[in-house]
Amino acid sequence: MSLVPSDRDLVVAELGRDPTPTEEALFENLWSEHCAYRSSRPLLSAFESDGDQVVVGPGDDAAVVALPDASGEGYSEEWYVTLGIESHNHPSYVDPFDGAATGVGGIVRDTLSMGAYPIALADSLYFGPFEREHSQYLMDGVVEGIGHYGNCIGVPTVTGSVAFHEDYVGNPLVNVACVGLLHDDRLVTAVAEEPGNALVLVGNATGRDGLGGASFASEDLAEDAETEDRPAVQVGDPYAEKRLVECNEALVDDDLLRSARDLGAAGLGGASSELVAKGGLGADIALERVHQREPEMHPLEILLAESQERMVYEVRPEDVDRVRELADRFHLGCSVIGEVTDGDYTCTFTDGGETETVVDVPAEFLADGAPMNDLDHVDPDPQSRDLPDVDLSDAFEAVVGAPSTASKSWVYRQYDHEVGTRTAVGPGGDAALVAVREADTGLAFSSGADPNWTTANPYEGARAVALENATNLAVTGARPLAAVDCLNGGNPENPDVYGGFRAIVDGLAEMCAALSVPVVGGNVSLYNDSVSGPIPPTPTLAMVGTKTGYDAPSSAFVGEGTLLVVGDDVLAGGEAGLGGSELLAQFGGSDRFPTLPETPASVVDALAAVANDESTLAVHDASHGGLAVTLAEMVTDDAGATVTLDADAPAVECLFHEQVGRAVVETTDPDAVRGAFDGVASVTEVGRADGSGTLSVTVDGETLDDDAAAIRDLRSVVERELE
Template identity: 65%
Template sequence: MSLPDSDRDLVVDALEREPTTAEAALFENLWSEHCAYRSSRPLLSAFDSEGEQVVVGPGDDAAVVAVDEDTYVAIGIESHNHPSYVDPYDGAATGVGGIVRDILSMGAYPIALTDSIYFGEFEREHSRYLLDGVVEGIGDYGNSIGVPTVRGSTQFHEKYEGNPLVNVSCVGLVDDERLVTADAKEPGNRLVLLGNATGRDGLGGASFASEDLSEDAETEDRPAVQVGDPYTEKLLIEANEELVEADLVEAARDLGAAGLGGATSEMVAKGDLGARIDLDAVHLRETGMNATEIVLAESQERMAYEVRPENVEAVADVADHYDLGFSVIGEVTDTGRYVCEFEGDTVVDVPAIFVADGAPMNDLPAVEPTEPERSLPEAEVEAAFEAVVASPNTASKRWVYRQYDHEVGVRTALRPGDDVALLALRDVGKGLAISAGANPGWTETAPYDGARAVAIENATNIAAKGATPLAAVDCLNGGNPEKPDVYGDFVAMVDGLADACSTLDVPVVGGNVSLYNDSAAGPIPPTPTLSMIGVKDGYDAPPLSLDGGKSLVLVGEHASAVGGSEYLAQMGGTDRFPSLPENPREFVETLATVANDPTTTAVHDVSDGGLAVTLAEMVTAEAGADVAVPDRLALFSEAPGRAVVETSEPRSVAETFEEVAPVVVLGSSTNDGLLRVDVEDHPNVEYDASEIVALRETIEAAMD
């Protein structure tokens, strides 16, 4: 680890002396791209983060939004990209642990996880190795702590080969009386450390996440990857619940990036206060650790709390009950300075706000993205259908989600494999819908419109189950921002996502930025993972599976542009990105109304793979579909803001959408389990349900 010369000069000017070794390391990590968002923070003001439902917006460990006046939902998202390349199992597992603790720090009880994961081409052995380790890490950790993984996405693209992405989000339940924030409250209060002992694992993790992956990263950077212990995390979850219920916590912060130094300096900086930390008091796992190691280690399953002096003993008793480590490591002061002492020496003495929030922002050049030319392949419809439906990007993800316990907690009303997860909030009679993911094919082709499409698609997923979008968090993944073309794509992606969420009236209440996702294979595609939540009365929803014997309509018109589609990824060629709906908010609201109508028996959005995949996923052994489309491209366009609705009253659907979007009659659902597609001027496509299942078992067949 080393502090860049330009940053060192600023630090020297502020301190009027050279920084100590521990100070230099603390500044390097807290001023890293990973912690300080030096290249992205100037862009984030584009997001609308306010709304009457927003209780806590950006800036804390997680956001909090109101479902109703008595029930709040905490939601957060984070990336663990570099660690998951170096050590896929522990990198992914500790990503789960970290985001769960972010939810704990708000006083919330975690109830669900989502995972959005991105790898190189599936045909590569190394991609499958990473997929196997990441899924096992997520599954083992989530299953062990009793938090269900209910939703996510899995994407493959050649540009993730040297740098996979692992983006994990979590939601939890909280209310006004239990709510905790990260800002320290009062001088004289104690700072306590609860959880695992501190070791040397994860040293410099924040700075490691702020640079390109090298060719030897899997060996050279292994010490920067944390090692998780889900059983301690489960104890920490229950201990945190007891502390919050007993009103023993004034403020809380998860020990994540930059470890103890990051968590405690940020807590007091947020409260415009200071702290004195006794590093000798920290309970350690290893002997001989120096001050810098204790300050910056990112050992997992640790929380920092601000506690009133009279409550310290009660907190210690809770820690003892759950067999968790406990240390009183210092106190909040009114000096505004962050001070750490070790073995009789002052090793850190810096202004708290300066170290926590004083990093200078980068002013980087950006090259505006260009739109691709149109060069379409000549492809037989049947061959294209089979290639698209069998693609790992559109194939069944059952191999992934069957490794997750998605029903623990008994709230899961709609299981993985549908458009969203739906959780039953029985105490208030509400359903909480969760959608998560992004499509790198879209944002690589058109960063601005592709990101807009990601937002619209997630909102459409929620509406397809009759819910109304409430709020979203984002994980903005990009390559090396020092490259003007890469940064230009990133800027366009951020603007597109912000504009679409604003148009949808969905506040973006928090998120994460992960840059420097470059490797010897080049930069990743700009990837704006979005995790969106919505609510509805009750927790029943129309499935995506057909019922049979009814009309099938396409809400939204047929599209002919196929830019960014799986069709082009499989068959070759380029094209412009499809046009987006002019009134996405009205579309989403109207689709939710139709989905809740008793005459609607199935709804499924049109997304990856276009109508071909939508219809293939809706067909079952008992219910088929007989439809017609005007041309080959209409079958494969992935234009967002569209859905297929099975209904006994197609005229009613058309009337409901009359002022919002066109409604096209596709055909009808049948009772024979066959999918028949009449493509004008092309041979018809016909498959039975068992043939479609066989096509869609690409991942299952290769990984089992």
């Protein structure tokens, strides 16, 4: 490990001397792109993060947001939820099982560090083309890792997304989000409070796994990464994490924590220095006191190892013995490693009776002093119109059966999504719905992005990602509350790549602002690049919304109502566009990106109102794969539909365009739906649901007929290949 010359010059100028080898390695990791956001932080001010509901915004381990109060007019002063998201992309390529599993462990500990109890997880996964054997190998390992870790710690994985794209061949993405529940009197932050307080390390022993993980995550993946970079991947122990979850609860119960930080990127060095820097303080740490699982560890290894299941706590001196007692009760290691000071960040190491000062630097300079990058960028060009000539029946079979739009039940069947007894609506629909009984609130949860959209048009595609997640919440009857993002990009030193990344930041920020959804935290993962090239700019968004109660309309046909499509410009006589659609991904060609609603917040609000109306039988968002996929997903053995799509546009555009902000509604009162959307968006009657278990769609004089069994077989491509 070594600092680049320009960074080293800054460190030398600040310290007035050459850094020690340990200091140099510490700066190299904490000033990496992964920790310091050197290429992205200048862009992140585009996000609006304030709101009456925001208790703790960006900058802590997780954000804290107040739930609505009983009146529905304001926000609770008692009950909060935490939101966090992180990426474990490079580790999941090198070691899919452990890389993905430790991503779950890390985001759960971020939740713990706020004093919250984790209640729900979401995973958004992106792989190369599904037909490739290596993509299936990565997917199999990643899903197994997420399922194993989440199931063992007892936190349900309730929602997420899976997408396949050629440009993830050499660099898959694993983005994991977590929601926690928190009472106001249990809130803890990562801001150190007072000199003289002890710093206590609780959890697993420190080993040599994960060394240099932060710097590893800030470089392109090399061709030999699967073998050469394996030491940078952490190895998780979910049973230790479960004990840590319960120990953290006990520590908060007894009001023993003044501040807390999860040990993630850059290990103890990152967590402890950031903790004290946030409070404008320093620390004095004796590294030999850290409980270790391997003999003769070097101070640099103790500082930078990213061994899992560890937390650092600021504790009053008089409470240290009680912390030890609780750690012992849960069979966790506990070390008093130093204390908070009003000076610099200092680490000593005693070996053979000789004490050496290996780190002595200003804490704020270490944690926040990395210079920002000023990078060139090239604005992306939108695609032009070049539609394929394709048979409608062939297109239906290809799009409905495409791995990206097909059923993902093979994935979520491996997750225990009901543990904790809060899951009212689980995976498989548009959004999950979690019961927060303490506040009599239903919490809807959605997460994902679409690489086809952001490849075709990064700015508009990112806007669509934000609206898509909000629409997913609305079809459960929930209204958006807040969001966190995971911004994934390639090598930012490439102007084309950085231009696309800037565009997804601007697009996501603009639509979230239009929806009045504060973006309260997030993660940035750059250098997702390999010998096969950069990934698509991928703005994963995890969004939560709230509603009264825990019920939601069906996302499948009930078989007793009129079918309406809301918000579809093509069916209303206008234009949409096929840019970024699964149809073009399957058959080639290009097109303009679909237009989005002029008043997206009004569309979302109207859709939530319709979903909560007693005359509404079923609601399903229409986006990925267009109406073809939406209608196919709604058919069951007991309920089907007869649909006619009548428009001036080409048949393939009617059936396969992916304009966001649309939904299919089955209702016994069509006029109520029209009234809700009056002046907001179009409402088009397209047919009726029935008890046939068959889907019949007529468009441009051609009729497509399939029964539930045939559609289910068409959509089971992932299961057939992986089981």
